[in-house]
Amino acid sequence: MTRTLCAPAVLTLVALLGLSASASATPVNCPGTVATTDREFTLDTTPTASCLAFGPGNINGNNDSINQMGYVTLDSDINSNDPDNNFFITGSGTTAGTFTINPIVWTLYGSVVVALKSGEGQLDPDFAAFLLAPGVVSGTWSISDSQSLSHALLYAKGDPTNIPTPEPASMLLLGSGLVGLATRLRKRA
DSSP states (O other), X not given: OOOOOOHHHHHHHHHHHTOOTTOOOEEEEESOOOOSSSOOEEEEESSOOEEEEEESSOOOSSSOTTGGGTOEEEEEGGGTTOTXXXXXXXXXXXXXXXXXXXXXXXXXXXXXXXXEEEOSSSSSOSEEEEEOOTTOOEEEEEESSSOOEEXXXXXXXXXXXXXXXXXXXXXXXXXXXXHHHHHHHHHHO
């Protein structure tokens, strides 16, 4: 006979493991205006990112406007074949794609920014920078007009983010609780 966990037991297990059944990606537009004469950049992540900066001109990771906010340039999509790559983006030369960040970045920095650069001269802004929520390592991006992605950059600053990691004692307690739950369910069967 096959037994399934009842809803309260499943919810307790999900809560113990720190999982969320309701997590979903939420798109953020930058600059987020209702004007139809500007370009909108969109980043879709879980949890939601925020629009940090946008503007005309170029960003290149060499003393640009994001660097002037105190962020260091970590990587660009130009060097995606680099074995030490911390940033990979798909869709370069198009208006939509995905991005992935090496999770090690969050152990080194507290704030991480993904910046997207499109063509210049037709619509403003030419670039948008998104501040990621702590721990975010992937998402999707898009640009609202026909000018495609020129390049993307990864910036960071600050102390490492304190992303909770289970301690050995906590894991032992969780494990013994799960064994107890399994034993109880087996006895009920």
